[in-house]
Amino acid sequence: MTRVSEVLRYSAFAAAPDGGNPAGVVLDASALSDERMLQIAAKVGYSETAFVVARAADSPVARYRVRYWSPEAEVPFCGHATVATAVALAERDGSGEVIFDTDAGPVTLRSTVGDDGAVTVSFTSVEPEVRALDGDVLDRLLGLLGVDRDDLDPRFPPKEAFAGNRHPVVTIADRELFDQFRFAPAEVAALMREAGWLGTVTVLHAAGEADFDARNLFPVGRITEDPATGSAAASVGAYLRDLGHPERSIRIHQGAHVRRPSLLTVTIPEAGGIEVSGGATRIG
Numbered sequence: 001m002t003r004v005s006e007v008l009r010y011s012a013f014a015a016a017p018d019g020g021n022p023a024g025v026v027l028d029a030s031a032l033s034d035e036r037m038l039q040i041a042a043k044v045g046y047s048e049t050a051f052v053v054a055r056a057a058d059s060p061v062a063r064y065r066v067r068y069w070s071p072e073a074e075v076p077f078c079g080h081a082t083v084a085t086a087v088a089l090a091e092r093d094g095s096g097e098v099i100f101d102t103d104a105g106p107v108t109l110r111s112t113v114g115d116d117g118a119v120t121v122s123f124t125s126v127e128p129e130v131r132a133l134d135g136d137v138l139d140r141l142l143g144l145l146g147v148d149r150d151d152l153d154p155r156f157p158p159k160e161a162f163a164g165n166r167h168p169v170v171t172i173a174d175r176e177l178f179d180q181f182r183f184a185p186a187e188v189a190a191l192m193r194e195a196g197w198l199g200t201v202t203v204l205h206a207a208g209e210a211d212f213d214a215r216n217l218f219p220v221g222r223i224t225e226d227p228a229t230g231s232a233a234a235s236v237g238a239y240l241r242d243l244g245h246p247e248r249s250i251r252i253h254q255g256a257h258v259r260r261p262s263l264l265t266v267t268i269p270e271a272g273g274i275e276v277s278g279g280a281t282r283i284g
Contacts, residue, residue, distance in 0.1 A: 005032060007044055009283040010084035013228035015263040019255055021228035022283060023081035024049030025088045029067075034074070041069035047223050050081040052089075056101075062089075063099040072220065075198050077104035077164030079123070079230015079276060086111050086121040087280040095119060104164040108273075121280070123230070124273040125163035128238030133160050133168055137195055141168060144188050145181050145203070153206060156243065163234035163274050165199030167216075171206060178205040178213065179257070185219035192220050202232045210247045212236065214254040227255035228262035230276050237266040237274035 007024050014020030024044040029037065029051035041049040048068050056063035066085060068078040082100060089098060090111040100107045105126035111119050138158055142148055152158065156171035172178040181203075188201060200216035207213050214236070216226040226232075233252050240250065248268050255262035267275040 012080035019261040125234035130242035161235035189219035227260035
């Protein structure tokens, strides 16, 4: 039995035993104040911790109010912590469909159990939105990454995509530059706060029509790079759909640069929310 305020720890979207993105999960946070949730998230120290603060009493489908906190502040949505929470609920209550009411909107999730007993979760994002990046902001961002517009892949022009959080998405053409670019976390974090990017700065390299390598910069969450970012994966799906990319299922490979390899599977329907799939395993 999970105790009130007990913090569970999961690694989501792992592509190897030492991969994935760790998240904290509190399944009964109904008695916790905002101050206490922030304290717990700071003590856990992961990029995000999810708190289940209520369950709807009259919903035909299990429906929960979920809030997400980084060690610094509350964030509207977090994909990897969403998957971790859904896995924790499936392990406790059984698999099936649930709905999370988040600050970004309602998110529908479906969990299944494989022959090996592992739980896989697919979540459908809120209605996405894609818009142009301000040219001056883009140039400032590229300057902080040490790249310029000539280094970008012309097939994938930079944009800002939303599927729960706002993410600038830039795609670097050269693999070596993608692997080696460096940035100053404090300066990038300041630009992110100014631009209202509460998620990550998403930097891609197209490894194939259906495979993308990703580096998600998250200095506003007190970490340099995120190993796996579900909200960014959903935003990438929306971004590719907006560009008319032909693939309807893509794989995002992330985390190699922080030695936590991760894999996120993204399904892109013709319209509506973007579906992101993956699993989560208990840590300790």
